[in-house]
Amino acid sequence: MIKSRVTRIERQTPTVVTLFFKWDQKVLPGQFIMVWAPGVGEVPMSLSHTDGEKGITIKSYGPTTEAIIKTKKDEYIFFRGPYGKPFVQSHGKKLIIGGGSGMASLRPLIDMDSYGVISARNKSEILFPSLFSPGKAVIMTDDGTAGKKGYPVDALKEMDLNKFDMIYVCGPEMMLNTVFQYIRDKGCKAEFSLERLMKCGIGVCDSCSISGFQLCRDGPVFDLNTLNNMEEFGRWKLTESGRRVKIGT
């Protein structure tokens, strides 16, 4: 287990915080670590800050994230990694589409040439809108409490996607699938970072697998062509026990 003291804490929204720490390790956007709350549990977390100072941006959704989010300045965080294949970094105009905490892994890709579609369930979960240049980010919420009411794909329908050199997408699989279905035949270049239940993080336990690929090792980032050949993408997943269920049920 690697350990590092939290150097500072930044509150992003009422429910989301970023913990910063020093880690002298090359990490690329899209890669993740397994963060351990001793005696509580372990969760995969994308790094929201990959240059110099490292950071993870967390929302509490269970006992382990609740314990991690309570870490104070100068206390240790414990983790292992970095794991996974990063995004292929592209020059030129980028479109960044993030759903909920999916924005955390996309954050290091945001630059002056980036346009954003930031979506979340409600206003308190919209992440990093101010990092985009003025007028370059569209906000979508499920309940309409910020930006427009609707889903990322609704925003895409009003855009000319061919002006982008690369599209990066991260979020829940249902959302990824809707975006994927919309852009798959539009001749765009795109990469998707998938989220699935993950236990080991190192390609042995089979929990996060999708159509023979291990998300933790072969992913979590996949290109359009690879997704096209994944029978399970957007359709089936395995639960914590390994029971096959339809996505969205």
Add this chain to the structure above:
Amino acid sequence: MKTEENNLINPNLSSKGLDIDQKLTSQVYPMVDISVNIKGLKLDNPLILASGILDENGYTMKSILDHGAGAVVTKSIGMEERTGYRPPVVAEVNGGLLNAVGLPNPGIENFGEEVKIALKAGKPVIGSIFGSNTEEFLHLAKKMETYGAKAIELNLSCPHVKGFGSEVGSDPDLVEDIVKELKEKIKIPVFAKLSPNVTDIVEIAKAADRADALVLINTVRGMAIDIYARKPILTNTYGGLSGRSIKPVGVRYVYEVKKETGKTVIGVGGISDCTDALEYIMAGSSAVQIGTALYTEGKDVFNRISDDLRNYMKAEKFETVEEMVGVAL
């Protein structure tokens, strides 16, 4: 910050190849045959995916078979759905992995689809099952047979779940009864996977005498503590050690059991290259299983070992794997 864990993520453990004349072996040698027949279970090659690694999802098992495994053993499946332990379920340690996953499985009723998907690869799937008594093992085995499994592997050795695995496997009378019942009522071969965490493995091996083959060994019980968190790393505290560090232990158990019982043995424990596989074969294994090497070597490990095995056999003038089984005894 360099840590042991980091070193293990990309270890330089790839197959070193064998010390043989490449000029001699670079041609195709049709007379070398690496297929094996384990009591009626025919395999293209003697390399089987071990239970517990990448074998919960049918698509993953199919992918492993497509990557050159001779067969796959499924994750151990029980009567009821179990979620297993909360992560951390693995800890990366020097020379291998510690795991306590907690037998997560969807329950036998929900597993047929995964076997069906895996069988699309056109190679054998071996159904691993765990129960707490003879009736449960029989029910599970019959279901696996119906699903199309080509053999049954009895998990008599999981080291970290109460009431199952090694708690069943360390009771010779119960082992004998389970194996006897299954052999009478199941048509496909029955393999018994035994634990090294017992005082006398030969006694258990003899109790499982009616099994078609013994699978040796399951993981070695162990644990790891983080000295800064001052706590055990695994949620379950205790786990099973696998990987390179347990290979000498496994080879010794295979050798001892083969020598004492003469039974057909499938060797498993820390095999990550052809030399490891050959050590197990020469100690008495008719086939071998590979698990943790998927983490260090990736899925190509199967084809790599098959190639190296053919090259070794040609250079050392063996025509079949069977000729090498137990030659060190």
